Amino acid sequence: MSDVQKMQEAQERAVIVLDEPQEVRYWTDExxxxxxxxxxxxxxxxxxxxxxxxxxGRPIHEGHQG
Structure with a gap:
């Protein structure tokens, strides 16, 4: 995965969108x-x-975008 793809994925994960079942699953697990x-x-x-x-009340770890 390229650095650009990693940045895009991190930016997408910074906003919670619950329109897709896999996104709901990701965030409820997260x-x-x-x-x-x-x-x-x-x-x-x-x-x-x-x-x-x-x-x-959960800290945001350094390097964690979401």
């Missing part, structure tokens, strides 16, 4: 939340993965 709870949290803080992590 945060360890049921789908309904994840959707409520996104409705409250917005779709930015960084904001969701902050609301959950």
């Amino acid at each position: 945060f360890g939340l049921p789908e309904a709870e994840l959707r409520q949290l996104i409705a409250r803080v917005g779709p930015c993965a960084k904001d969701v992590r902050a609301a959950l």
Whole structure:
């Protein structure tokens, strides 16, 4: 995978979009939340993965884009 592809993938992961089943699965696994709870949290803080992590009290690791 090229550096450009890695950057694009990281940028895409920075915003939570729950329109596709595989995306729902990814984010519910990533945060360890049921789908309904994840959707409520996104409705409250917005779709930015960084904001969701902050609301959950989880640190954003260096080099982690989402």
